[in-house]
Amino acid sequence: MDVKRQQTIKRAAEAVPGGTPIEKAPDPDLGHDLIPAERYTSKEFMQLEWDRVWTKTWLLGGRSDDIPEAGDYICTNIGKESVLLVRQKDGSVSGFYNVCLHRGNRLIPEEGLGSVAEEDGVFRCSYHHWAYSSKGKLLHIPDRETFPQGAPPCGRVKPVKADEWGSFVWFSLDSDIEPLLDYLGVIPQHLNPYHMERMAWTRDVTVEWDCNWKASVDAFSETYHVQGIHPQLKWYLDDVNVQYDCYDKHNRYLIPFAAVSPRVQLPSIMPPLIAGMMEAAGMDPAEYEGPISGIREALQKFKRENGPEQGKDYSELNDEQLTDDYHYTIFPNVSLNVHSDDVMMFRQRPHPTDPNKMFYDIWMFELVPEGEKWPERVRHQIFRHGDKTIGQVLDQDAFNLPHVQAGMRSEAFEGLWLGDQEIRLRHFHRTLSDYIYGNNGPGEGDI
């Protein structure tokens, strides 16, 4: 690799009891074939994804704490569909399609949060006031006797499976799908120690991007691009000593933060982003007397010692999790950077009709120290690519992706030529193939 020096990154041999597993998972044999570019550009493949992925997997719907009371709901869209995820009186969440059985109107016109608590849990279509229960059961048709054929015999809007894990609400359009926890596999064991339920919204943004949703998943699945489009991060993280782990459907990588990339010489002064990380933890960079290469471990030690009095319980986290980025992809479309004090996650949704577009949801949460007031929820913002900044690093990704998509459509580009650092992309495509073509993979003529 193109490095200037060798760097040893200390990782604990084993996790704290009940903590996130640290050990490297064996690399699966995923071959070295091209990933066909058509997967990113073709409408046929997009339709296959709809039929065999989006309607057959558990999907992230929203945050549990956004719907605390009975009658509170999340309205969220996937492809051409929109669903309602509603808190019930018994505390569970029920889901149903956001559509009125009468003339097809959306019961709730736009994505977002709301409540029908004041309507006694009744969803009333705005068009002709057909009324539905909080589980989607048809309750009332105005002028019922003018429908000689009677009410629709199903008696309800088609249900959607809904469940909760990790302070998030999940749903599936597949009524026969395995239970959520089975689907998530290793993920709860890995992420429960972070206690995401102790974190509050700091950012809720949706941006329409001019690329296929998978181009976005790819962009967050390797650190090989750091030296390309995020040069400033070389003085913040070690993009070379990265551990890649592929599990059943999901995968992760572990990136040392508060470290300088071996691609550059160690500077003699404190890199500003690392100083910022120390300051955020309550550590004074000016007081630090050790070498730049010792900051990561010093910061871990400081957080371990000072966490409790800052109201931050790190007891279930391993030392390296106090500094490093543990990045997971929950198949198909959730990418999360989890840190001891915050989570930065992306939900990458396909456009309803155009494979060259997607919706990029940025969800960020920050640990609320014990005893501190739970902050007011941030407002959801929606804009188009390029209208506003989403922060330097994400802007760099966002600037790049439309060009990637444009190039993928070129006659001169056959497919993705991936290296070892991009094993998560191969693993993601393997899982995608499993869903689309079954476990024997694509056949003759398949994309």
Add this chain to the structure above:
Amino acid sequence: MDLGLKGKKAIVVGGARGIGYAIAELFAREGCDVAITARNDDSVKDAVANLKKYETKVIGKGCDVTDGDEFKAWMEWADEELDGVDILVPVTSASGGLGSLKYWEKNFKVDVMGPVRAVDAVIEGMIERKHGSIVLIASTSALEDMGGPQGYNALKASLITYGKQLGLAHGKDGIRVNVVSPGPVEFEGGNWEMLKGAMEKFYQSLIRKQPEGRFGKPEEIARAVGFLASPAASWCNGSHLVVDGGFTKNTHF
């Protein structure tokens, strides 16, 4: 022009990287015996190994200049190994920092007391031998605003005053003292290389202040230091030379 450096003995404090290394290299290339130090022993070893190609005596070992006793012992060791020192250039710096009072302490210990202790260690010998040349390294940050009010800028300014008065006091002893103030200097592993990546807007705003659209190179500072340190600059004493490619805008009358 013959600088007359051949056969001289030079100590460069902070000579393992960047400007300091370029100064040490110039001395070695011109035929001087050289002693260097820096905090990191490994980087000193690498630098010594690289400088040996000029076939003069080059020695060095790691030393923390903020530890008065350790640094004094190092200076005595270097002086003895070189059998008396003709040229002293203390370069070490704790670099800038804004916000915490701690930065003032660090800059005082490294940027001020480093050179002061180094001078203290060699000045008696130079007086006895009736000759010596000292070049202190200040900074254009002492002259014009740079990154906000901070210890680095103010304490680098103190070296300009100290250097002038040191030269006045010891002219009669055959010792010349001059000060060089470099502007921003970029090199691999240097702070500006990092800031170019890590604080790109700040970096670019400063590049725009350079008439040639680039920062200095270590060897461009080293040549100015080498001249002032050499017998060729026999009539330069108490001078302050800004070497910044036009980075600073003030006219000196």
